[in-house]
Amino acid sequence: xxxxxxxxxxxxxxxxxxxxxxxxxxxxxxxxxxxxxxxxxxxxxxxxxxxxxxxxxxxxxxxxxxxxxxxxxxxxxxxxxxxxxxxxxxxxxxxxxxxxxxxxxxxxxxxxxxxxxxxxxxxxxxxxxxxxxxxxxxxxxxxxxxxxxxxxxxxxxxxxxxxxxxxxxxxxxxxxxxxxxxxxxxxxxxxxxxxxxxxxxxxxxxxxxxxxxxxxxxxxxxxxxxxxxxxxxxxxxxxxxxxxxxxxxxxxxxxxxxxxxxxxxxxxxxxxxxxxxxxxxxxxxxxxxxxxxxxxxxxxxxxxxxxxxxxxxxxxxxxxxxxxxxxxxxxxxxxxxxxxxxxxxxxxxxxxxxxxxxxxxxxxxxxxxxxxxxxxxxxxxxxxxxxxxxxxxxxxxxxxxxxxxxxxxxxxxxxxxxxxxxxxxxxxxxxxxxxxxxxxxxxxxxxxxxxxxxxxxxxxxxxxxxxxxxxxxxxxxxxxxx
Numbered sequence: 001x002x003x004x005x006x007x008x009x010x011x012x013x014x015x016x017x018x019x020x021x022x023x024x025x026x027x028x029x030x031x032x033x034x035x036x037x038x039x040x041x042x043x044x045x046x047x048x049x050x051x052x053x054x055x056x057x058x059x060x061x062x063x064x065x066x067x068x069x070x071x072x073x074x075x076x077x078x079x080x081x082x083x084x085x086x087x088x089x090x091x092x093x094x095x096x097x098x099x100x101x102x103x104x105x106x107x108x109x110x111x112x113x114x115x116x117x118x119x120x121x122x123x124x125x126x127x128x129x130x131x132x133x134x135x136x137x138x139x140x141x142x143x144x145x146x147x148x149x150x151x152x153x154x155x156x157x158x159x160x161x162x163x164x165x166x167x168x169x170x171x172x173x174x175x176x177x178x179x180x181x182x183x184x185x186x187x188x189x190x191x192x193x194x195x196x197x198x199x200x201x202x203x204x205x206x207x208x209x210x211x212x213x214x215x216x217x218x219x220x221x222x223x224x225x226x227x228x229x230x231x232x233x234x235x236x237x238x239x240x241x242x243x244x245x246x247x248x249x250x251x252x253x254x255x256x257x258x259x260x261x262x263x264x265x266x267x268x269x270x271x272x273x274x275x276x277x278x279x280x281x282x283x284x285x286x287x288x289x290x291x292x293x294x295x296x297x298x299x300x301x302x303x304x305x306x307x308x309x310x311x312x313x314x315x316x317x318x319x320x321x322x323x324x325x326x327x328x329x330x331x332x333x334x335x336x337x338x339x340x341x342x343x344x345x346x347x348x349x350x351x352x353x354x355x356x357x358x359x360x361x362x363x364x365x366x367x368x369x370x371x372x373x374x375x376x377x378x379x380x381x382x383x384x385x386x387x388x389x390x391x392x393x394x395x396x397x398x399x400x401x402x403x404x405x406x407x408x409x410x411x412x413x414x415x416x417x418x419x420x421x422x423x424x425x426x427x428x429x430x431x432x433x434x435x436x437x438x439x440x441x442x443x444x445x446x447x448x449x450x451x452x453x454x455x456x457x458x459x460x461x462x463x464x465x466x467x468x469x470x471x472x473x474x475x476x477x478x479x480x481x482x
Contacts, residue, residue, distance in 0.1 A: 001020065001021050001022075001091060002017070002018050002019070002020060002021070003016075003017045003018065003019050003020075003021055003036070003061050003073055003075070004017035004018060005090070006021065006036070006075070006087045006090050006091055007075055007087070008083075008086055008087075008090075010077075010078065011075050011076065011077050011083060011087075012075070012076045013073060013074070013075055013076075014067055014073065014074045014075075014076055015061075015072065015073030015074060016073050017073060019034075019060055019061060019073060020034060021034060021035070021036045021060070021061060021091070022034040022035070023035040023036075024036045024037075024038065024087065024088055024091050024153050025037055025038070025054070025059070025153065026038040026040055026047065026084060026151060026153055028047075028050035028051075028053045028054040028057065031054045031057040031058055031059045032057075032058055033058035033060075034058065034060050035054070035058060035059045035060065035061075036059065036060075036061045036062070036063060036075075036087070036091075037050075037051065037054035037055070037059040037061070037062050037063070038062075038063045038080070038084045038087075038153070039051050039062055039063060039064045039065070039068075039080070040080050040081065040084060041065060041080055047080075048064060048065075048066070048068060051064070051068050051070055052070055055070055055072055059072070060072055060073070061073045061074065061075065062074045062075070063075045063077060063080070063083060063084065063087065064076060064077070064080075065077060065078065065080050075087070079182065081152075081181050081182040081183070081185075082182040082185045084151075084152050084153065084182075085152035085155075085156075085182050085183060085184065085185035085186055086185055086186050088152045088153040088155075088156045088157075089152075089156050089185075089186040089187070091153075091156070092156040092157055092159070092160040093160060094186075095156060095159040095160035095162070095163045096156075096159055096170075096186075096187045096188075098163040099129075099159065099162065099163055099167060099168065099169055099170050100126075100168060100169035100170070100190050100304065101169075101170055101172075101187055101188070101189045101190050102117060102169065102170065102171040102172070102189065102190060102191050102192070102193075102300060102304075103172055103174040103184070103187075103189040103191075103192040103193070103218055103222070104117075104171070104172070104173055104174060104192070104193040104195065104296075105173075105174045105175070105176065105179070105192065105193070105194060105195070105215050105218050106193070106194055106195025106196045106197060106215070106228075107195070107196055107197055107198045107344055107346060107347070108195060108196055108198070108289070108344060108346055108347045108350070109195035109196065109289060109292060109293045109296070110132070110133070110148075110173040110175075110195060111132050111133050111134060111173060111321060111324065111341075112285070112290075112293045112321050112324050113193060113195060113293045113296050113297050114130055114131075114132050114171045114172065114173055115130070115318055115321050116293060116294055116297035116314070116315055116318055117171045117297045117300060117301065118130050118137070118171055119314040119315065119317055119318040120297060120298075120301050120306065120310060120311050120313075120314030120315060121168075121169050121171070121301070121306075121314070122139075122314070123310055123313045123314035123317060124306055124310040124314070126168045126169050127139050127165075127166055127167045127168055127169075128167055128168070128169045128170070128171060129158075129159070129162035129167040129169070129170040129171070130170070130171055130172070131145075131149065131150070131155070131158065131159075131170065131171075131172035131173065132145070132148060132172065132173040133145070133148045133173060133452070134321070134322055134323070134452045136158060138161065138162050138165050138167060139165070139167070143158075147175075147178075148173050148175040148177075148178070149172065149173060149174055149175045149177070149178030149183050149184065150183070151183060152182070152183045152184070152185070155183060155184070174192075174218050176211055176214040176215055177214075179214045179215065179217040179218055180214040180217075184218075184221075187221065188221055188222070188223065189218065189221060189222040189223065190222075190223050190224065190304065191222065191223065191224045191225065191226065191300045191303045191304055192218050192219055192222040192224075192225045192226075193225070193226045193227075193296050193297075193299075193300050194215065194219070194225065194226070194227045194228055194231070194234065194237055194238075195228055195231075195292070195293070195296055196228055196231045196233075196292075196346065197211070197212060197215065197231060197232075197233040197237070198344055198345060198346030198347075212233055212236065212237060215237060216237055216241075219237070219238065219241045219243065219245075220241065222243050223243055223244070224243050224244040224245060224246075224303045225238070225241070225243055225244070225245035225246075225303075226245070226246055226247075226248055226256075226296055226299035226300045226303060227245055227246070227247050227248070228247075228248060228249060228292065228296065229247035229248060229249035229251075229252040229253065229254040230249040230250060230251045230252050230254075230292075234247070244303070246299055246302070246303065247299075248292075248295040248296055248298070248299040249292075249295065250288070250291060250292070250295075255274060255275065255299065256272065256273070256274045256295055256298055256299040256302065257272075257273050257274075257295070258270040258271065258272060258273070258281075258291050258295060259271050259273060261288070261291060263286055263287060263288065263354070263357050263358065264286060264358060265286060265336075265358040266284070266286065267282065267283050267284045267285060267286050267290075268282075268283050268285070268286055268287065268288075268290050268291060269281065269282045269283070270291055272294075272295065272298060272308075272311075272312075274298075274299075274302060274308075276302070276307075276308065277308055279308045279309070279311070279312045280312075281294060281312060281315055281316065282316055283315060283316065283318075284316075284318070284319055284320060285320055285321075285324070285325055286325065286354060286357075286358070287325060287350070287351075287354035287357075288350070288353075288354065289325075289350050289351075289354065290325075294315050297311075297315065298311045298315070301314075322451075322452045323339055323340065323341050323450070323451025323452030323453070324340060324341055324451060324452075325338060325339075325340050325351065325354070326338065326339045326340070326451075327339075328447075328468060328471050329472075330471075330475060331475065333439075333475070334441035334442065335361070335439040335440065335441065335442065335443040335444070335445065336442075336443070336444045336445070337436075337444075337445045337446075337447065337471060338351075338355065338444060338445070338446050338447065339447045339450075339451060339467055339468065339471075340446060340447070340448050340451060341448075341449070341450070341451025341452060341453075342367075342446075342448040342449060342451075343369075343370065343397065343448070343449045343450075343451075344377065344381075345377050345380045345381050345384050348365070348367065348381055348384050348385060348448055349384045349388060351446060351448060352365060352384070352385065352388035352389060352446065353388060355444050355446060356388065359442075359444050360442040361440060361441065361442030361443040361444060362390035362391055362440065362443045362444070363388065363389050363390050363391075363443075363444050363446065364389065364390065364391050364392065364393065364435055364439070364443055364444065364445045364446065365385050365388075365389050365392050365393070365445075365446045365448050366393045366395055366428075366431050366432055366435050366445060366446065366447050366448065367381070367385060367392070367393075367394065367395070367397070367446075367447075367448040367449050368394060368395045368396045368397035368399075368404075368407060368408065368411065368428070368449060369381055369397055369407050369410070369411055369449075370397045370398045370399075370400065370449075371397075371398060371399040371400035371401060371402030371404075371407055371457075372400040372401055372402060373400075375410060378407060378410035378411045378413075378414070379410055379411065379413040379414030379417075380414055381411060381414065382394070382410075382411040382412060382413060382414025382415035382416075382417075383414035383415065383417050383418060384414075385414075385415065385420070385422075386414065386415045386417065386418025386419070386420035386422070387418055387420070389420050389422075390420070390421075391420065391421050391422065391423075392415065392420055392421075392422040392423075393422065393423055393424075393425060393431050393434060393435055394408050394411050394412060394415065394422060394423070394424045394425075395408070395424070395425050395426065395427070395428045395430075395431035396408070396426055396427070396428050396431075396456070396458070397428075397449045397450065397456075398450075398453075398455075398456055398457040398458075399457070399458055399459075400457050400458075400460065401459065401460050404426050404458070405426060408424050408426060412424065428456060428465070429465075429470055429474075432447065432467070432470060432471065432474060433474050433477075436471075436474050436475065436478055437478065447467050447471070450465070450467055453465075453466075454466040
């Protein structure tokens with residue numbers, strides 16, 4: 001592709017714009033011959049510093065925000081991240097235009113909702129790509145992922161691959177980071193979903209208003225939207241949005257809503273109601289959050305023109321998502337262990353309240369908070385755990401580069417505002433062992449925060465830590481000791 005063919009109207013090429021570009025890259029270590037290298041002004045380093053290295057490795061053109069003293073053609077842009085996305089989209093042939101694009105944003109519920117929509121679409125005979133936190137998928141094929149929403153060159157390369165492999169739709173999690181950093185710039189989503197908005201990522205966005213503004217960007221580039229009527233931010237989020245949108249919910253007036261809800265330890269049933277009819281729904285994932293997730297999926301699919309029977313069949317066919325309220329195998333032991341990704345105040349509260357709906361014994365959360373992230377939520381999560389648990393175990397999550405004990409101390413501030421008994425055990429494996437060894441019949445242990453993750457990051461180093469594997473090992477050790 002010619003360099004000139006990659007440029008938009010507000011981009012200026014300095015030098016020969018007729019050279020051939022055969023690849024694009026934003027990491028100088030991954031540059032190939034005849035590549036266009038994106039010089040991105042990042043938060044930690046400036047990509048312009050690596051321009052010469054990229055040229056030495058074969059890059060024949062650069063995208064820059066200021067002209068460099070390097071003798072290769074340069075595309076001069078104002079907004080480097082938006083330009084990288086638009087150029088990448090053009091390079092890969094605008095693949096999103098060949099697919100039905102579905103985007104999901106919100107603090108919680110994104111991952112499960114993507115799987116629900118994928119199940120519904122594939123029930124209706126539409127091969128579907130999935131882009132998200134756990135992994136990416138092309139039909140049944142799983143592909144590893146590093147970010148919830150990939151960097152734009154990787155994202156458009158993946159969407160192009162999905163189109164080439166005959167997907168007819170893509171459902172993707174769209175994080176607030178990706179919206180703020182323009183990773184999805186250029187995509188017009190056929191339908192977008194807003195799940196909810198609670199405190200998270202304020203280390204990045206700084207204020208809740210900025211967080212909301214980032215989420216809003218998705219709906220400014222959407223043809224239609226499904227919005228949670230029960231979320232306090234819904235009206236503010238959709239203010240000024242001109243696309244067609246419908247509301248879903250349980251408490252407030254909505255276009256798609258649930259009634260006759262029944263929750264058990266093994267799932268939830270309810271009647272889904274909308275203007276084209278009512279249908280009974282039976283899900284394998286318990287909790288009121290499952291009702292919300294399925295309503296959001298249904299509302300989006302209705303906007304896409306799918307019928308209620310396809311929606312019902314697809315939702316009911318979906319099993320538990322990895323690390324999302326996943327009941328672990330404890331063999332013959334008389335207590336229950338649930339693995340859940342709950343790592344925000346809202347998600348932890350929802351998870352523990354869901355357990356309370358069917359718990360007969362004690363509720364014992366094992367949880368921490370991530371390091372190098374929003375520190376303000378730590379005492380909040382401590383207080384929420386104390387309000388909803390019988391006994392709590394505060395431990396490490398991913399402390400990253402922070403001192404683990406300092407994070408625990410901050411959580412403990414909130415815990416002390418409650419009457420809940422608790423213990424602090426810094427080592428997460430030891431904390432899980434303590435929970436297992438001290439569990440009583442009918443207790444429910446909730447391993448919160450890590451979910452599908454298979455590592456723990458301590459002092460900037462990632463160590464293998466798959467909680468399903470850890471639990472299996474500890475249960476084996478326990479049985480031997482007994």
